[in-house]
Amino acid sequence: MNASAKSGGDVALSLAGVDKIYAPTAERPVHAVKALDLDVRKGEIVALLGSSGCGKTSTLRMIAGFEAVTRGSITLAGRRIEHLAPARRGVAMAFEGYSLYPPLTVRDNIAFALKGAKINARDADKAVREVAALVEIEPILDRYPSSISGGQQQRASLARALVRPADLYLLDEPMGQLEPRLRALLRGRLKQLLGERGMTSIFVTHDQTEANALADRVAVMEGGVLQQLANQTELKERPANLFVATFIGEPPMNVFDAKVEVGERVRFAVENGPRLDFSANEFSESARREIAKRARVVIGVRPHDLRLNSGSNEARVVSNQWLGDQSHLALDVAGKLMVAVAFSEMGASRRDNLRYDVPAAKLHVFDADDGKAVSHGAAAA
Amino acid sequence: MEHSSRAERVLRGVLITAILVFFLFPILWIFLMSFQTNEEVLRIPPSLFFKPTLINYASLITGKLQTAAGSLDLAFMLNLWNSVLLSTLSVALSLLLGVPAAYAFARFKFRGSEDIAFTLLSFRFAPPLLVLLPLSLYFQDIGLNDTYVGLIWVYQLIALPLILWIVRGYFEDISPDIEYAYRIAGHSWLQTFLRIAVPLARPGIAAAGLLAFIFCWNNFVFALILASADKQPVTVGALAFVTASGIQYGQIAAAIVLSITPTLALALYAQRYLVEGLSLGAVKG
Numbered sequence: 001m002n003a004s005a006k007s008g009g010d011v012a013l014s015l016a017g018v019d020k021i022y023a024p025t026a027e028r029p030v031h032a033v034k035a036l037d038l039d040v041r042k043g044e045i046v047a048l049l050g051s052s053g054c055g056k057t058s059t060l061r062m063i064a065g066f067e068a069v070t071r072g073s074i075t076l077a078g079r080r081i082e083h084l085a086p087a088r089r090g091v092a093m094a095f096e097g098y099s100l101y102p103p104l105t106v107r108d109n110i111a112f113a114l115k116g117a118k119i120n121a122r123d124a125d126k127a128v129r130e131v132a133a134l135v136e137i138e139p140i141l142d143r144y145p146s147s148i149s150g151g152q153q154q155r156a157s158l159a160r161a162l163v164r165p166a167d168l169y170l171l172d173e174p175m176g177q178l179e180p181r182l183r184a185l186l187r188g189r190l191k192q193l194l195g196e197r198g199m200t201s202i203f204v205t206h207d208q209t210e211a212n213a214l215a216d217r218v219a220v221m222e223g224g225v226l227q228q229l230a231n232q233t234e235l236k237e238r239p240a241n242l243f244v245a246t247f248i249g250e251p252p253m254n255v256f257d258a259k260v261e262v263g264e265r266v267r268f269a270v271e272n273g274p275r276l277d278f279s280a281n282e283f284s285e286s287a288r289r290e291i292a293k294r295a296r297v298v299i300g301v302r303p304h305d306l307r308l309n310s311g312s313n314e315a316r317v318v319s320n321q322w323l324g325d326q327s328h329l330a331l332d333v334a335g336k337l338m339v340a341v342a343f344s345e346m347g348a349s350r351r352d353n354l355r356y357d358v359p360a361a362k363l364h365v366f367d368a369d370d371g372k373a374v375s376h377g378a379a380a381a
Numbered sequence: 382m383e384h385s386s387r388a389e390r391v392l393r394g395v396l397i398t399a400i401l402v403f404f405l406f407p408i409l410w411i412f413l414m415s416f417q418t419n420e421e422v423l424r425i426p427p428s429l430f431f432k433p434t435l436i437n438y439a440s441l442i443t444g445k446l447q448t449a450a451g452s453l454d455l456a457f458m459l460n461l462w463n464s465v466l467l468s469t470l471s472v473a474l475s476l477l478l479g480v481p482a483a484y485a486f487a488r489f490k491f492r493g494s495e496d497i498a499f500t501l502l503s504f505r506f507a508p509p510l511l512v513l514l515p516l517s518l519y520f521q522d523i524g525l526n527d528t529y530v531g532l533i534w535v536y537q538l539i540a541l542p543l544i545l546w547i548v549r550g551y552f553e554d555i556s557p558d559i560e561y562a563y564r565i566a567g568h569s570w571l572q573t574f575l576r577i578a579v580p581l582a583r584p585g586i587a588a589a590g591l592l593a594f595i596f597c598w599n600n601f602v603f604a605l606i607l608a609s610a611d612k613q614p615v616t617v618g619a620l621a622f623v624t625a626s627g628i629q630y631g632q633i634a635a636a637i638v639l640s641i642t643p644t645l646a647l648a649l650y651a652q653r654y655l656v657e658g659l660s661l662g663a664v665k666g
Contacts (some may be wrong), residue, residue, distance in 0.1 A: 065564075065565070066561050108663075113566045
């Protein structure tokens with residue numbers, strides 16, 4: 001099992017081979033989480049990022065103890081917790097929706113989380129006021145949940161989770177209902193608080209901006225499978241597979257099916273589209289060897305990595321939008337749209353032909369069958 | 382509502398009064414009858430003016446029915462006590478069994494859960510008489526015939542499905558996250574059920590309990606067949622007013638007034654919780 005959890009003292013939470021199957025005896029069981037291995041270091045903030053139904057919330061609920069684990073183990077602070085009741089796991093959780101107890105004021109809702117923590121009344125009150133100030137709900141502390149907005153309820157739920165000492169903080173879409181300005185403000189404060197107090201936390205989000213802004217590492221999930229757990233730079237520069245490559249990044253990575261030949265030169269040919277011709281020494285030996293094993297691959301390049309007005313490939317401009325600080329261009333390439341981002345205003349207008357080039361250092365190559373990364377730039381994946 | 386014109390307000394008042402008079406008149410008439418002697422009740426044409434008398438209540442409470450043919454013994458107060466006992470204990474037992482069951486059906490999807498819930502509801506589909514005749518034979522065999530225990534058991538057919546299905550809906554309306562938040566703050570499943578789920582569903586429990594109580598109280602046929610005189614509730618006991626010397630309308634009216642009093646009192650008491658449920662608000666997700 002997890003040798004890392006035993007030896008490495010810095011691992012706070014460890015999931016090993018965790019499966020979640022809903023209605024296993026039914027005709028169509030739902031395999032929500034598949035063989036999930038996940039280590040979270042002490043004091044680390046990890047984001048579970050994915051679209052709805054990807055298994056991220058199921059994972060959070062299994063850690064909290066609201067869903068039974070079908071297979072596998074969960075270790076928190078050196079204790080196996082997958083069979084413990086939620087109350088005995090030492091975790092705190094903030095909820096996305098309506099989770100405040102209606103007969104209590106916001107203040108009492110936050111304070112009841114402290115009841116079990118054996119703190120005297122004055123310290124408890126101070127802790128409640130501090131955390132309320134952090135999430136900007138001081139003025140509504142004495143209101144009842146039914147009389148405050150969804151965003152305020154969400155912040156109160158967040159405050160209730162943060163006020164309590166715990167080995168792990170689970171935040172389920174903690175800022176989903178907030179307006180953008182407040183969200184940006186709270187992100188900063190939350191990051192500071194979690195960092196200062198070394199609070200190990202996992203939060204679920206479908207918003208990659210939020211994941212990038214708040215997390216130390218991001219776990220990208222899809223179809224119940226952990227696709228990649230890495231920091232933001234690595235996710236962008238070394239995506240583990242086609243899913244991560246196209247999911248992370250805004251606008252998403254451009255990908256094309258291509259034939260490949262490796263010899264003196266490395267040539268990629270997109271059907272009815274561009275040919276990319278690189279000198280062999282632009283790729284490492286291992287990258288060349290990996291690419292050469294395949295006749296067909298998927299190549300990808302991020303929109304802002306395209307070099308415009310250079311090289312020999314040409315494409316027709318479909319649209320050109322200046323956003324005030326960057327241009328988004330859509331180019332017609334091999335019957336598909338290829339998006340390019342430039343950080344200066346581009347003069348090209350619709351139907352103009354524009355030259356572009358893909359630098360070898362920015363080219364991502366994926367296996368055509370399983371989508372696994374083959375090489376990123378010069379290096380093998 | 383604030384924008385209605387004067388004419389609309391007047392019309393609304395008139396209509397509400399008309400409806401209230403229509404529905405409440407029989408009750409008012411019974412109330413008046415209870416203070417009249419049988420002769421006054423039966424005179425033609427009927428009149429709203431009479432000399433009120435307490436003789437009907439007196440004969441019910443003393444258990445001596447004075448008729449033209451002489452004095453008859455009445456077990457009305459015993460019947461009333463039986464009604465209170467049977468209805469209260471039946472509803473209490475139903476709440477004890479039904480509320481946790483409703484919670485289980487609302488929160489946990491286990492194999493066959495829907496089938497079990499529907500089976501419990503289907504108890505209410507069966508015509509009571511069809512069930513009762515074989516049941517009375519079994520009850521005689523196992524010694525439950527003419528016992529409070531046997532009656533309370535059979536009354537579960539009335540009360541349990543009602544409580545189960547009404548309360549289940551209320552539990553389903555409570556966001557599970559409220560309970561999760563409480564559990565993760567260091568409380569057990571049982572504490573969460575007792576301190577969070579049950580108080581939040583209290584308006585539903587009160588409504589279901591009240592309805593179940595009324596249905597139990599008004600039940601006639603179960604007790605008619607399964608109980609003898611000393612275990613009979615008021616509904617069956619009222620048959621005694623049909624005597625050899627005629628129907629005792631005055632006493633019947635008084636008996637009705639006395640027998641709706643407990644339910645009325647309970648309804649007024651439970652109303653507090655029903656209204657509290659409405660003002661609680663925003664429990665729904």
